[in-house]
Structure formats: structure tokens, C-alpha cells
Amino acid sequence: MTTPDAAPVVGQSVPRLEVREKLTGRAQYVADLYRPRMLHGAILGSPHAHARIKSYDVSAARAAPGVHCVLTGEDFGDHRMGAFIKDEHAIAKGKVRYVGEPVAVVAAETEAQARAAARLVEVEYEELPAILTPAAALAPGAAVIHEELASYFKVFDAVCGGNVCSRTELAEGDVERGFRESDLFVEGRYRTQPQAHVSLEPCGALAEVDAAGRVTLWSANQSVFRVQANVCESLGLPMSRLRCLTPRVGAGFGNKMEAHVQPIVVKLALATGRPVRLVLTREEDFEIVRARHPFEVRVRTGVKRDGTFVAREVEVLLDGGAYADDSPGVLGYSLLMARGPYRIPHTRCRGTLVYTNKLRFGAFRGFGNPQVTFATETQIDEIAAQLGIDPVEIRRRNALGADDRWFGGQALASNGLPECIDVAERESGWNARAAARAAPGRRRGLGFACTAHIGGLLGTGAIVRMLEDGTVVLNTGAVDIGQGSDTVLTQIVAEALKLPLDQVSVASPDTDGSPYNWGTTASRVTYTTGRAVLAAAREVERQVKAHAAEMLECAEADLELLPGGAVGLKGVPGKTLPFVAISARAHWRKGGPIVGTNTWVFDRPTVDPKRAVATGLPFPQIGVYSFGAVAAEVEVDEVTGQVAVLRAWTVADVGRAINRASVEGQLEGAFAQGLGFALFEALVFDGPRLANPTLMDYKVPTSLEVPYELHAHIVEHPEPDGPFGAKGVGEIGINAVAAAIANAVAAATGARLRELPLTGERVLGALAAAAANTG
Amino acid sequence: MSTRRPLALRVNRAEHELFAAPGDTLLTALRDALGFTGAKRGCNQGACGACTVLVDDEPVRACLTLAHECAGREIVTIEGAAGAAQALQAAFEEAGAVQCGFCTPGMILTAAAMLERTPRPSADEVRAGLSGNLCRCSGYRKIVDAVLRAAETGAP
Amino acid sequence: MRMEGTFEVGAPRERVWRCITDPTLMVACIPGCEEIAPVDARRYRARVLVEVGPVKARFNLVVEVVEELPFERVASVTRGEEGTRASILSAENMVILAEIGPALTEVRYSSDVSVTGRLAKYGLGMMKKRVDRLGVEFAERFRERIAAGATSA
Amino acid sequence: MSALAHLHRPATIEEAVRLLAAGDGERVRLLAGGATLVAMMNAELVDPAELVSLAAIAELRGIRALADGGLRIGAMTRHRETAAEARLAGAAAVLREAAARIANPVVRNMGTIGGSIAFADPAADYPPALVAADAAVEIAGRRGRRQVPAREFFVDWFATALAPGEMVTAVLLAPPAPGRGSYDKLCRVSGDFAIASVALSVAWRDGACERVGLAVGGCGPRPLHLDEADALLRSGRLGEAAARRAGELLAAAADPLEDVRASAAYRRRVIPRMVERAVAQARAQLEANR
Incomplete structure (x- = not known):
């Protein structure tokens, strides 16, 4: 028998869990967070595309009203970050490599003071030839943008050198033979342009340091774990000293996956001992974050x-x-x-x-x-x-077709x-299309x-924890950037445990408490995290049944989940136990409390x-x-x-x-x-x-x-x-x-x-x- | 240098006293001084619509309006949504018209003012009416449907 | 952003050369130029007011002569910023003189101008037009001055 | 950091002019709807010390009929009001259509005709429409009021006939004549500034053209307008050949920008094509009315 409570939720257009807060203006994005004694950060960008930094003079900026701290590349250690090739400092150090690249950062009492002071930083540059096109980058004798490329740490076997960041090749079959066997070939050259993400919420971050020197960082991001990795890599900070959280995120589309201003904001907070927030202007968001490759x-x-x-x-x-x-x-x-x-x-x-x-x-x-x-x-x-x-x-x-493989050889399990x-x-109406309407x-x-x-792609995890009253908390570390993953993952748990949606809550991603999650990228959350969530929920079911079997003195195999949060003995109406009874007991017994976990890394070879x-x-x-x-x-x-x-x-x-x-x-x-x-x-x-x-x-x-x-x-x-x-x-x-x-x-x-x-x-x-x- | 002056603003049917510099925008005053953060700063140029609020029942860009110009006027932010805006909130929820939510407050207030003027708009009228409010998530389809739905349910 | 142009001046090349290397005369010819003062043998300091529509920006510039081939060409670089540091300007300039006749000289000029900061947001098209027009105005004034025989040399 | 120290709210034009005259055109600026000025202040492009808000001046508001049947559009009239003004009919509809194409509904609810034309962005919608309609601009200064034909008002990129200390108080239109006014804008997305726009205002009586005003926006330092093109269209009775010739003349006279919206070459190329289309539509209506 199905109660209204336990109607299947997978496949339904369930409204977003957080929809009311977004509709009423109560949803808090990073710019909506205010901390006591909070300072504001600002960035001075490079006017040059390619130049060596010869010297800085920050005296005027430091003396400007409201200023607490002015930092340049000299204040940052020689640490580099990067998802694939660790080639990027938190701010420019030694060289600038694009117009707008942060060269100095300021924390001040107000946003306006911070911006005004940033402009007072004097930087002496020695200009280098600017490489503005791939052709120029590949030309013989071209200026080299990363002189130390060979020594950078790389997470893959990169084929690189000069201004070539990587070369990749993938081949199947014998292409020369293929062309010989063809009746016709068509060839073309195609070009695409750089496109900007334009997430409606510009990138921003807020960092606060506690009395022990540990940092809490809220930021607009697609992965609290990538934020943690980027910040700690680029600042030489042990990851245990940084806790990354996420408020609501005003969309990402990729530009909030890797670092933007988080390392800068953390550094400013560490330097001042005060909370520091920096939200980019729309112009800065265009100029210094990232864009789609041409x-x-x-x-x-x-x-x-x-x-x-x-x-x-x-x-x-x-x-x-x-x-x-x-x-x-x-x-x-x-x-x-x-x-x-x-x-x-x-x-x-x-x-x-x-x-x-x-x-x-x-x-x-x-x-x-x-x-x-x-x-x-x-x-x-x-x-x-x-x-x-x-x-x-x-x-x-x-x-x-169903039996074919993808380029490279991976089998397709569904198509x-x-x-x-x-x-x-x-x-x-393709076949009825008319030309002359x-x-x-x-x-x-x-x-x-x-x-x-x-x-x-990569690793993910889930923890499904049953509370004393039989409701559950889902914790995955996956950031809902607006696409609705919190709701989808909740639907998965609710369906697996036959619970009403309102008995499942979602923990906000937190590097201190969430299982690892590579991030909201590669169209991955529903499939990879969803799989972990489902496995963790199944583990909860197993533990629930183990406790119930003891309570009902029966075999686990004879038990089934009942809609609405209960376990029953198959075929015996009335022999049921609500989750509340099971969970309350589990919190006092061996084998409890009930926590289902799962982690996995996507493992099918490309x-x-x-x-x-x-x-x-x-x-x-x-x-x-x-x-x-x-x-x-x-x-x-x-x-x-x-x-x-x-x-x-x-x-x-x-x-x-x-x-x-x-x-x-x-x-x-x-x-x-x-x-x-x-x-x-x-x-x-x-x-x-x-x-x-x-x-x-x-x-x-x-x-x-x-x-x-x-x-x-x-x-x-x-x-x-x-x-x-x-x-x-x-x-x-x-x-x-x-x-x-x-x-x-x-x-x-x-x-x-x-x-x-x-x-x-x-x-x-x-x-x-x-x-x-x-x- | 600009000095902050006292200013009384009527926001969401209540009087608020604050200090604002002559050049402070309504958006700054609402967010930083009064804590109405439902109005968002998306571009600060009037181009995205995320900061849209109602002033005397008409939608304006809070980022292009000076706070001191709003003394004595009736300001409504998403936090004070009433009437058509409430019907829209329900319709946005039902239609699945909310994704990241950053455009949502401005979208709802713009739509509310439009429905006051045009209670039964066509889909194309809704599209035209919302054309100054950017959404990068939804493709607008569900937003337009939500407004049409609110117009139906809100009609007397 | 590139500005270039050619104009003819009814004067011998040597005289034109003296004029373009004469700061006093250049102040009068460069639109918006309020002041030029030599710093050393190769460098000048200049203050220039740039007006683009309702926007006014006063730049403090340093012009450094990087190559000089007397009577023929002079290459310089310009660097500077607005008083408030809100915009930064840099330019690479080249002026080439060609003798067309005993009293006729062709002046070819080009400048690669780069502006970053607040003015850079103001619209590329307008800036280009403005810069092009500066070149035309310069040519007009320069010709007028030479015609009027105004040279300290 | 904003230098703005004073925000004045005078109740009369005379008071506004007096406050304005105290500055040099840079230090003191007039604030109309704010759609442009505040955006420029936010971008730190302008940084006035004083603003003179025109919001409290009753005389600047609204559209009213003049004794001769003409219309007076107060400088503080919002684009939304102009776009909805039924009296802007016939040949004068060009102004209404242009107003309806400015930016988007929310900005149209803020922006004013006076603020827009005083800013004189050559890619904006009002300038070519006012030139096509042969409107006049009423200006107030320390020495009183004067009128300048729109065709002389727009002087250069962002430059007008306003002398320092002067302000726009109204736009004046001759009594609406039967005919057709149209405004066609080519832009990347709805509400963008024009790549090119064509404003056409044709007054006719008994099937004959009495007056033709044609202006192109976005293709030069000010609205592109040639008396010769107007005359050709009038004498050529909006015929195809006349339209082609008028378009060619305007394209030849254009001095378009090369910017992020489009190339100068494209702008030159579309001018005659858009002109021909606008004229053909007017011709069709004229013939239908006959």
C-alpha cells in the first residue's frame, strides 16, 4: 500500500529544496555575508600583458585612509597552483602574464578605500614582447611566457616545451588507409571565439581567521575541495588549516571550479587578522577569472x-x-x-x-x-x-549503436x-520542413x-546519517551551484529509504565535515555523487535492518523497508518498526548509530x-x-x-x-x-x-x-x-x-x-x- | 570627500533611518545599511537587472538610483513582496523557474510591475517585459511560463 | 589601438625636423597638451588632457626617445597615468619624415596606444575615433604653425 | 571614491540653471533619470562634486499639447511615457517607436528624453528620431530660453549645442501630420545600442509626400542626415530609385565607428539596405492609403 507520503520521488519534478529562500530574497550568496569587523579587499591589475616586475612601492597605498594591509607578489611564497600543471601563483610574482593580472592586493575598511589605495601601489615593470596569438606563441624565437615550465609539477604526462603547454594525440584505426578507402572527403577549417561565462553572480570570497590561526573561507565555488587545494597549494598552507564552505552560488558554468580570488582573500585575512571579503566587479570578473577557449x-x-x-x-x-x-x-x-x-x-x-x-x-x-x-x-x-x-x-x-564503443575504446553501457x-x-517536423514560409x-x-x-570523473563520497528521530542527513560535499543537485540527491535518498522528502536534510558542503567531492563539474554530480549517495543509503538500509532484526528477532532477509520510514516483516502486517524506534535504539547499542558511507573514484578506462x-x-x-x-x-x-x-x-x-x-x-x-x-x-x-x-x-x-x-x-x-x-x-x-x-x-x-x-x-x-x- | 547624511527611507512599508553619502546608490543603501540583500549587485551598470526593486510601484534599477532621490517614496524589495509578487513566487516554484536564484528577486519584481499594468499578458509580452532582466541559467522558458501561470491564477 | 596617418608640410625637411623636436612647439600642436618639459636629453614630461565625450582624463606622461635618426625619423615610447591612477596609458610612436621636394616634407606618424583602467571600459570604438581625430588635429595645427613660421629654431 | 558632496533638488528650472552655472560642466552635473549618469559614476568615468537632480521640477514632466497643436515633451519625460504617447502618431510616430526600442522596460521606466539627448550618444535611439521628425530642443540657461533644431543640436560624439551652464528643458514637435514614422534598429540583442538605425518620418496629404525626414543612427558622430536625401525621397515620391540613391548618399556620408558591436564596413553596408527597406514600407503604406 502506498501512502501519499511515500509516492515515488525519483522522476518527479520536485521543487528545489531551497526555492523559498531564493524566492524571498533570503538566500545568501557570498556578497550577502557580513562578518563583524570585516574588511574589504581590492586588486591592482597589471597594465601590461607581459612584463617583468622590477620593483614595488607600496608606501602611499599603506598610508591611505582605512588601509590595513597591502600585499604584493613579494609577500607570497614561491608556491604554485593548477589542476593539471602547477604554473600559477596566487598573484603575479616576478612577472605579469596578462592585462589585469593581480599584482597587488589591499584590505581596507571600505570597498572604496581599498580600491583607491590599490591604485596607489607603484609597480615598476620591464616590458616583454606580448604573445597574443597561438601563431605568435609557436613562432621561432618567440618570447617564452613560462621560462620554468619544465620544472613545474604536472599531474599528467604533459608533452610541453617553449610556449606549448601540452600536446595530445588520440588515434584509432589507420587513418591513411581510411582516406584511401573513402570515395569523398571534405575538409574545412573552423574557428570559434572566446565566450564569457557571465554567471550572474560575480566571483567573490570571504575569509576569517580564528584565534588559533585557522581560516574559514566562504566563496562562490563549484567545489570546496578544489578551493581548499588551490588556496593551500598557492599559499603553502597545510590543508588542515583551511576550512572551505559555500553559501548559495549564483551559477558557475566552469568559472568557479578552480580558484579565482580565494587565495588572495585568505592571504589578506591572515595578514590582517580580520575577516576580509572581496567580491569582483563585473568588469574584473570578465578580465581576471577565465573564459571559453577560442x-x-x-x-x-x-x-x-x-x-x-x-x-x-x-x-x-x-x-x-x-x-x-x-x-x-x-x-x-x-x-x-x-x-x-x-x-x-x-x-x-x-x-x-x-x-x-x-x-x-x-x-x-x-x-x-x-x-x-x-x-x-x-x-x-x-x-x-x-x-x-x-x-x-x-x-x-x-x-x-548499443554495441559500439566510444572513440578510444570505452564500451557504452547505455546509448x-x-x-x-x-x-x-x-x-x-523535420520531414515536413518547408523552405518558403x-x-x-x-x-x-x-x-x-x-x-x-x-x-x-574522479572521486566522490556520501554520508547518510540517521538521526535519533529516524530522519536523515545527507552529506556529500557536492556544491549545488543552482542546477539543483541538492534536490536530486535528496530525491535519491528519499526514494532509496522510502522516506518523505522533508525527512531528508542536506548538509552544506564543508571541507571539515563532508566526504571528498571533486566538484560540480563534468556533468558529474547526479551520476557519480548520486551513485555514492545511493550506495550510502543502501548501507543505511542494511544497518536499519540489522537493528530491526535484533528487535523483531528475525532474519534480516525477511525484512523490508516500508513507505514513510519504517521496517516491516515481509508478509506480516503489523510487524513493523518505525525508523524512530530503530534509530533511537541504535544510538545506545553496539553497531549503532546508523551511518551509511560510500566513496568511489570513477574507474572505467577512457x-x-x-x-x-x-x-x-x-x-x-x-x-x-x-x-x-x-x-x-x-x-x-x-x-x-x-x-x-x-x-x-x-x-x-x-x-x-x-x-x-x-x-x-x-x-x-x-x-x-x-x-x-x-x-x-x-x-x-x-x-x-x-x-x-x-x-x-x-x-x-x-x-x-x-x-x-x-x-x-x-x-x-x-x-x-x-x-x-x-x-x-x-x-x-x-x-x-x-x-x-x-x-x-x-x-x-x-x-x-x-x-x-x-x-x-x-x-x-x-x-x-x-x-x-x-x- | 563625500560625507554621509541622515536619510529616511520607506522600505517594505516600514520607515528606516540610515546614513548615506550623496553618491550612494539605493542598492548600496538597501544592502549595506539596511540588510535587504535580496537586491543583488550583478553589474552595477543597469544591464543585468538583478538589483531591480519597486519604487512607487514601478521597477527601477537600484544600482542606478541614488538613495537620497528615494526619500519619501515607497520602496519594495523582494523581502517585502506582496500581491502579484507573491503569486509570482508561488508560480516560479511550481514552474521550476528558479535555478541559481541570483536573478530571481529582480525577475519577480519586474514581472509583478508588468502584471499590474498588463494583467493577462501573452507569452511574447512577458518576454518583452522581462527583456531587461538577464538569466544565465534557465533559458527563460520556465520563467515566462511561471509569469503566465501567475497571471492566470492571479486574475480576478 | 593603432593610430596612423600621413600629412604634408610645406617646409624643408630639416625645418620640419626641428619643429617636431621642439617641445614648445609640440605643446601647441598636440591637442589637449598643457605642458611639456624636458627631463633629460632623451626624456620629456608632458601633461595631456584627453576628452572623450563627457569623460575628461588628465594624463601625466613621460615620453622617451628611443631612436633618433636626425631629419629622418624618431621613435619614442610614452608611458603615463591619470592623476588618480584610474587609467594607464602606454604608446609606441614613430614619426618618419620624407623629403618630397625642396620645400615639401611628408610626415608619416603611427602610434600603438594602449589604455587600461577606467577609460578602457569606455568603448573601444569611441577611443579609436578620438585617437584618430587627435592625429588629424595635430596635423592641422602643425601645418598652421609651420606656415606661420613659428619655430624657435 | 566618489567626490560627490551635494545632491541638490531644485524646484524650478531657473534654480537648476543657477546651480549648474556654479560649476564648470565637470564639477556640477545634472541628474535626470540616472540611467546613464549613475552608471558612469559607478564605472568611475565621471566624478562630479555636485549633482542637480531635476526630479522635483514639475515643469519638466509630461507631454502636453501646444497652442499650435504641436507637442511639448518635457525633458524629464520617461521613455516609457513617450513610447506610450498616442499623440505621437502619423509622421511623429518615429519618436514613439524609437522610445520603445531604448534599452529595456525597466530602463525605459527610469531614463528620460532630456537626459538621453543631452548625453548625445550617437548610437542612442532618440537622436536620429528627433532629427527625422525635425523636432526642436528647448534649452534653458542663465540668459533664458532658446530653441535649437534637433538637426543642429547634435554636434559631435557626445557633444551638443548646449553651452556651459545650459540644460535641456523640452523637446518640441510640430503639430502631428498624417503620414508614417518608423524606427528600425539593428542591434546584437534586444535593448543594445544600435549598430545602425534608420529613423524615417514622412508626412503626406492626399497621397503626396509633403515632408520627408530620414536620419541614420550609430553611423557617425551625430545622426546622419542629408537635406538632399530628404528632398530626393520627397520628389521621388518614396520610389525605389530615390530610396536607393538616398541610401547611397547617406552611406557615403557616414563616418561609422569600428567597435565591439560591428565593423565600420558592415555599418556602411547596411545603411542603404535598411534605408531602402524603411522607405519601401512607407511607400507601401502610402499606396495603401491612396
């Missing part, structure tokens, strides 16, 4: 006349900016994704990541996948056009790609693209050495694959070349949707971010300097650019070891958007653009070129 991609694909893909060769060149950050991961991952979700027996992908004197580029939703997918998925449309095959049909023919293609085709002066087109993405060859790939085990397809209908204004997206369908196989509304929200939000990437978002550099670091000049989509007819469709092909079959959804929705829109523009106009964004200017140019070719 890519140059060369793709050559060989096919049979019937449309069968045979061979592909890909070369990517990434501008990594001044520091490695997550770039080696982005490079490796982009190669892993460059074959797309298709069977291409002979594939070779190579990539080079170079340092330049620009803002570091790093993790951003999609992690290199949107860039290569733009290249490969628009090329597929070119191939389809040349062969006279329908673009959806050619994808379906080559799509990975909903064919269904994603079917759903997007059906819902978008547009008003005069406008043209319409429908475009299609597919993608896949992993969810997984590369099967019998099938593929890889060098410089920084992740030996990566994740399980989600699949997706996007169809987009655009209208092109013939007068201006401007593109509007009229309708869109975004479909993803997420294994199992634990929370349908959340999954839709991820797909819709990712589509909007992809739309901005496709059409107008671009960081513009004027020489070494970012020319549009404001929301007046850098535009993100408003409610008028994103179509109301944005339809998210969920496909469910359960991942066998995923929690209730679930796999990742955070990133899959963005990868194929630009390609689908570019394909739609090509369908509407006959103009094929190989460079993003698809601005009116470019489209108008391509329209004219297309007209000239046909005319």
Missing part, C-alpha cells in the same frame, strides 16, 4: 558514396591564455569528442595547447565539446549536401542516441546536430590500448556517455544578415531523469547559452586588452533572443550502474546548439559559415558570396 579546428572526413563515414583527421589549436588552468583537460576532452557519436573506424586527432599573454581560458560548460562539435557537425551537413543525403539520415546511418535523433526529427526579405531554415557528453593510441591525455578514466540531438529553426534577415532563432528542440538521453523539471531546465539553459555562443557572444581583444568587459558591450541572450518555443525532450536509456539509471545532463545541452543553428542558417541561405559567432555581418557577407556563386 579554437582553431581543422577537420577532414572521408566517406563512402552511400554516406558511411570511414576516416577522420582532426587538428585543434587552442589558445590557453597565460596559465594552464583546466586547459590540458579541455584539449584532451575536445579530441575525445572530435569523432562525435558516430562510427568512424579510422580517426586521428591531434591538438596543441599554447600559452599566450591573455586571460587564462578554462573550464566552461561543454569543456571543448561545443567548439569541435561546431566543426564536425557542420561538416557533416556539408558531406550530406555533397552526397545528396538528408542530414538527419546520414547521422542516423552512422550513429553509434539513447538513435532515439534522440528520432525524437528531434519528429518533434521539429518566411516573410519577404527573410529566409527560414531548419538545422540539425547531434552530440554526446560524459558525466563522471582508452583501451588494444584499440587506440593516446599521448598526453590527462584523464585515464573519464565518465559515462549521455547523448543528445538539437534541431533549430532560424530566420535570416536578408537586409542585415541577422539571425533569429524561432523555435528549437533539444533532446537528451540522460539515462533517467531524477527530476524532470531540473533536467529540462538544464537543457533549456544550455540551449540559451549555446545560442549566445552561436550568434553574438564574443570577447573582443584590442591588442592585449579585453575591449568589452562589461554587460553593456558583451551581450548575453535576453528573453527576446531565446525562443519561447524552446522544447526540451527527455529520452531515458538507463545507465546500468547510474543511480536509478541516471547519467549526466549539465553540459550535453550546449554542445550541438551552435552547429544546429549554423546548419539552419546554411539551409536558409545556402551560405556556409565556418567561424563563430554567426553575426549579421558574417551572414550578410556569406549571403552575398553565395549569391555570387550561384549567380
